[in-house]
Amino acid sequence: MKRTILLFLLSSSLGSLAAPLALHPENPHYFFWKGKPTILVTSGEHYGALLNAAFDYKVYFGELAGRGLNHTRIFSGVYREVPGDFGITENPLAPLSGKYVAPWARSEEPGESDGGNKFDLTTWNREYFERLHTMMKSAEERGLVVEFTLFCPMYSDTMWKACPMNTTNNVNGIGNCDRDAVYALKHEALTDVQIAFTRKVVGELQDFENLYFEVCNEPYFGGVTDDWQRRIIDEIVATEKELPLQHLISQNIANGRKKVENPHPAVSIFNFHYCVPPDAVGMNYALRKVIGENETGFRGNDDLLYRTEAWDFLLAGGALYNNLDYSFTASHPAGTLRGYKSPGGGSAELRAQLGFLRRFLEGFDFVRMAPASGLVTKCDPRLSCSVLAEAGKAYAVYLHVPLPAKPGNLGERKRKAIEAQLAIEVTKGTYRIEWRDTKEGKLAGEASITHGGGALELLSPSFDDDIALSLVSMED
Numbered sequence: 001m002k003r004t005i006l007l008f009l010l011s012s013s014l015g016s017l018a019a020p021l022a023l024h025p026e027n028p029h030y031f032f033w034k035g036k037p038t039i040l041v042t043s044g045e046h047y048g049a050l051l052n053a054a055f056d057y058k059v060y061f062g063e064l065a066g067r068g069l070n071h072t073r074i075f076s077g078v079y080r081e082v083p084g085d086f087g088i089t090e091n092p093l094a095p096l097s098g099k100y101v102a103p104w105a106r107s108e109e110p111g112e113s114d115g116g117n118k119f120d121l122t123t124w125n126r127e128y129f130e131r132l133h134t135m136m137k138s139a140e141e142r143g144l145v146v147e148f149t150l151f152c153p154m155y156s157d158t159m160w161k162a163c164p165m166n167t168t169n170n171v172n173g174i175g176n177c178d179r180d181a182v183y184a185l186k187h188e189a190l191t192d193v194q195i196a197f198t199r200k201v202v203g204e205l206q207d208f209e210n211l212y213f214e215v216c217n218e219p220y221f222g223g224v225t226d227d228w229q230r231r232i233i234d235e236i237v238a239t240e241k242e243l244p245l246q247h248l249i250s251q252n253i254a255n256g257r258k259k260v261e262n263p264h265p266a267v268s269i270f271n272f273h274y275c276v277p278p279d280a281v282g283m284n285y286a287l288r289k290v291i292g293e294n295e296t297g298f299r300g301n302d303d304l305l306y307r308t309e310a311w312d313f314l315l316a317g318g319a320l321y322n323n324l325d326y327s328f329t330a331s332h333p334a335g336t337l338r339g340y341k342s343p344g345g346g347s348a349e350l351r352a353q354l355g356f357l358r359r360f361l362e363g364f365d366f367v368r369m370a371p372a373s374g375l376v377t378k379c380d381p382r383l384s385c386s387v388l389a390e391a392g393k394a395y396a397v398y399l400h401v402p403l404p405a406k407p408g409n410l411g412e413r414k415r416k417a418i419e420a421q422l423a424i425e426v427t428k429g430t431y432r433i434e435w436r437d438t439k440e441g442k443l444a445g446e447a448s449i450t451h452g453g454g455a456l457e458l459l460s461p462s463f464d465d466d467i468a469l470s471l472v473s474m475e476d
């Protein structure tokens with residue numbers, strides 16, 4: 001009762017003021033937003049919704065919200081790609097000629113790499129900030145939290161050649177350096193441009209609650225230094241210090257897994273990419289901050305790959321999941337592109353499945369739960385098992401066919417008509433058992449049972465590839 005009253009008072013007080021996305025006050029492994037515990041789940045476009053004028057973000061946001069998703073990742077526009085990069089079909093981050101919306105205004109001088117006029121890095125582009133504001137409002141109206149990624153390293157010389165900060169593309173004589181020196185505090189004038197942009201965009205986004213800032217995408221590539229990242233974090237903090245709202249800040253730590261050492265105290269979200277298995281969560285759980293997987297893909301295009309990855313990551317204690325969804329392009333903003341050649345997946349069906357995952361977890365008091373896969377003492381046939389549990393109260397269990405990061409011939413790993421014999425350690429009590437199909441969210445089996453404590457033996461209904469189990473005490 002005391003906990004309920006506390007959360008009511010907190011949400012009521014926050015509701016009377018502007019309250020941006022925050023860490024949950026009781027369990028900072030999760031978010032708190034609009035007075036509720038929150039997990040962010042999505043399957044999003046390749047980050048070009050803002051910088052690509054041909055991309056209809058309203059249609060895109062409508063599709064996400066309609067599938068029960070609540071998150072998107074947006075690149076700021078400082079960085080862009082060119083058609084053909086990474087083998088992505090109709091890459092949203094590679095706008096066609098005349099469709100690139102940069103933060104800086106074009107000058108009167110021709111000669112920019114895309115055939116347009118060069119940029120003036122001392123003058124802001126009004127069209128960009130108008131689009132930024134309307135985009136954020138549109139996301140807010142649909143209940144979507146935006147990760148605003150400020151910077152991204154140049155993965156190749158062609159990307160650096162296309163960047164406004166490259167001296168060949170601006171009239172300011174700034175950026176006469178190799179791509180590996182762009183984010184390294186080695187060139188004062190270039191750093192000044194980056195600091196000015198950070199101040200400007202943080203100020204422009206001050207009033208939005210549906211927002212957190214990520215410093216840099218994949219800073220472990222392209223010569224990005226820790227000192228430079230800390231300089232940008234310090235600037236975000238200093239800019240917001242005298243403003244009404246302070247937004248969460250994220251750092252992208254590694255592909256796969258890495259233990260975070262000496263974190264900046266202002267960072268509240270530690271994001272990882274390509275987390276199969278989700279070891280990064282356990283390695284960093286003691287930080288008592290949000291651990292997210294804000295990018296995955298490059299494993300093939302079968303929905304099973306990303307459905308299992310999302311379930312495993314969130315039941316490992318993560319609070320944010322986003323995979324690259326290549327069915328979204330400028331010509332298909334509703335995510336209807338089929339037969340793409342991109343190196344990952346994405347589909348309307350997958351988005352619906354991830355929407356069910358979000359609803360499944362929100363059906364629990366998940367801020368009271370913790371990862372507990374060790375509670376499963378038997379699973380026959382051998383399956384991967386993930387568990388999130390509050391002992392004696394609730395157990396969320398996910399079973400699936402084992403899949404490595406690169407499964408090769410996926411057809412050889414799929415299984416039909418599985419009946420799993422499961423033993424899970426639970427405390428004494430009476431429990432409601434519900435088995436859920438993960439493809440459509442339908443109830444696959446249900447029962448109630450009184451158990452004396454210890455290993456509870458269960459037999460699943462028949463399923464293909466994966467299934468979810470909800471085991472909840474009936475004694476509250």
